[in-house]
Amino acid sequence: MRVFTVLGPSQAGKSTLVRAMAGLDKEAGQKLEAAGVVTLQPFSFMGEDWGAIEVAGGAENLAQAGPALAASDAAVVCVPADAEAAVLSAPYLRKVEEAGLPVFLFINRMDQTRDRVADVLAGLQTYCAHHLVLRQVPMREGGQVVGAVDLISERAWSYQDGKPSALVELPDGVRPREVEARGELLEALADFDDQLMEELIEDQEILVKEIYDVATRTLQHSQLIPVFLGAAEHCNGVMRLMKSLRHEAPPVEQALARLSPGGRVVAVGCMGELVKHLGKSVLLRAMNADCSSGTEMAGQAIGGLTMVAKGGNGSLAMGDLGRVVKSDHLRLGQVYLKDGARALPDWAQPRPATYRRLVTPVHQRDEARLSTALERMGEIDPAMEVTQDEATGHALLNLQGPQHLRRVIQTLKAEFGVEVTEDMVPPALRETITKPVEIHHRHRKQSGGAGQFADVVIAIKPLPRGSGVTFDDCVKGGAVPRNYIPSVEAGAREALMQGTNGHPVVDVAITLKDGKHHSVDSSDYAFRMAGKAAVREALGEAGLVLLQPIVKVAIHVPSVFSGNLVPMVSGMKGQILGFEAEQDAAGWDLFETLLPMAAQDELCSALASATRGTAWFQSGFDHYEEARRGDFGAK
Template structure:
């Protein structure tokens, strides 16, 4: 079995393309949908088994592409027929370039194309370091595309609605255009084949079979990216695409050679789901012998193996075949599976760090524990999902790839385990510090029958440099505070710093225990901890507290055409532009750097989508804290 992935921008016709390819031989394809919207379709073409993976469009879904591409022999990038839409394909070209697997571009819906195909390819080339070569040129009648000419075989094919194209004579009026395009193709192929180059230099006409051989070699080595044409909804150009996949795409041995782990890797997890009454299902592709029901995988035996219908039991998978693991809960999506353990996917297959953060809590309090368990299980099937916890409320914080991703998670919780949740924005992350030194004396005395409590401390608090953190020291002389009680005073000081006068954690403060008194009977660790806590609290209130906001160092990965337009966006979010530069490894991309208040991250996420047509993403890490000079949000 050979496997390919179809991906590309939203509304480019990917699903229609997969359906058209799967229906070429008139059989009944088998299809399975997975959490996130990805699908696997198994079908036969010319008596050979095939599987096509379909990844939904949009940046929020690109996290699903990594595991699927890692298991694929090739990828088909389905693109719209407009030059202005080429930038929408930039994120997909970027991940495909990193993956290094054979890629074909399919310019879909060419019946609606208003731009020249060569201009569309040229626009795509902006975002691809490898050369993109046209393998076909369109035949036109007036403004309408009625067929295509294969530049290797030089055969002309006329399109027909819903049926296979017919072979026709090459129109005389386009012979010069065809010869020009073919010469350009041959020159690009000759850069990777000395024999072909020699023939061209000597003005010899290469044999068609030889050119196909060179085209196959450069595709398999990912030296060039061939572009083909068609209209999937009309069945045009589909057979040519499928034949190219059949003749030119390598088999599973190349997949294994491309991935880390070597001979130890038995399989790749491609897609996964949590299914009511069935449990976790993981679609795997076998890369070697040994994947069977009951056999060891990731250190524990495989439960059941089925076809993608989740019902038909199979005993084992041959190299290259795909199947569902059922009752094999130890498998998680996004890993390379060996018999005794799992390895991480290569870096290019890892999802973007999720930065769309919302706090979730169950509608019914009784579901709190169930929600925590369910979210943990969802992370096992969704590598793009992150979970942490709000320190103040204890509620879960979901980090997703975007609002649609968040909605999918919420819907899944309702459908799968029957948990309804509500969402709210994550509270602003603010801190406090102080702006002047203060000394404070505090005596803790309590007598309520029996042993009492007594501790007397004199402490000094002082501001430290930003980022210096908390420091504690003591200057007690003459044993006024026994040394065994000094750690309790420090612990009390740290207790006080958990919540300052404005209700936020206090940072960058030095606390010095200068003096104190104790009682031989009534003093204790607890008494000195309480005294230290109260003394520091009282001192903080008098030390002119300041609110601090975290400032993040943000890197935005953005197509170069949009980079300049981000300057007013960042200024509007009260950020500081540090500059932008060409990405060293990815054609057509810039890295835009800025300092931005953490509270502005949600708005950056929302604004970035509109400013870059949904193509950019960002990462953020703490840079420093600075004084907040405006009213703080309610705590």
């Protein structure tokens, strides 16, 4: 079975293209869907079994593309025939180039465009490190695209609505453009083939078969990206694309070599879902050996396996797709060895999950069920990270965006019967002092029996940001016995856990300077209470101020939108550090800034708006700084 992934921006016509490809031989199988984001369409074409994995458009859904691409022999990037919309394709072109897969570019809806193909191609080339080469040029009548000319065979095809294109004579008006474009194609191919270069220089006749052979090699080595034209809604250009996939896409052995140079990978999971009353279902592709129910995979035997192409139980040959149930040890986002599993390569990993939300069950009795449900969901959704919020103890979801959150909440209710509410994550505020203070505190208690006595003199002073909390002593003459000093420190640190505004106190130095003890009534407990009370009293006099966490944010953004980020970040009270072109991503900038952590949620939505959903970011804690007037109600 041969497998390819179709991806591209929203509204580019990906589903229509897959449907048209699957309908060429009228033998399409049952479509499989996972999480409303990824679908598999099995079908037959010219006697071969195929699987088309479609990833829904949208920045949040791109996280699901990694496993699909890892299991594929090639990728098809479907883009609209709109020069101004070229930037919307940038994230998908970047993803497939990082993956190193052979890529076919399909410019869709050619029947509706008024733009020149050269302009559309120039816009796309901005975001492609590989050279894009036209394999076809359009034929127009009255400004409308009515067909295309294949630049290798030099055959002209007239589009027919809902039918295969008809072979026609090459119109005289198209011939000059065809000759020019064919020359550009041959020159691009000749850069990777010395014999073809020699034949071009010597003006020799070049055989069509030779050109196809060179085109196939450059595609399989990911040296060039061929560009095809069509209108999937009318089945125009679909046959040409499908035939190119059939003849030029590499065999499964190349996908195996990309994932496992040593060849130890048995299979790779490409889709996963949770099915009510059935459990976890993983769609996997056999990569290196036949697989069947009971096959040892990832250290355990797999459960029931259903073949995708032919249906029913059976054995998957190398390259085949199958659906596995009752195999809870299989996680998405991994390649499976016989005796274990390992993570997919870096290029297949999802983007950082920067959209954060706290989720709590509507019914308290569902606390344990929620924890179990989130753990199960994480096994088939590598784009979701689940942690625990330190302040509240509630489950903290790190997701790709609001749509991702909605899918998670819907799955929790539909598959696990757990209803939840979601809340924003409160900022991890801190407090610190502004001036040094010295406090003398005596803890004394007598109520029958052994008493309590501890006398301490404690000094506290502010430290530079990021210094944390330090404790030392300069007690002389045994005024406070050495064995009680750790108790004083424990009490002092306990007092710092909550300042006057209810937040931990940081960046202070505490020094035990003097004290007194009683030979009978002094104890570890008494000195702990004395240390705690002394520090609390000192905090009340030391001028506490509120600190907010600042994160360093690296925004990956198409260069055309970089200017939009300056006013956006300034409006969030951020500090711009600068931006520069990304070395490994054509047409992209890396924009760095410092932002209050509280602005991270706002950044998610504002960035999507300012960059039309193309940019993404990663962030990490940098430092604390004093909150300005009006922030978080600070006074």
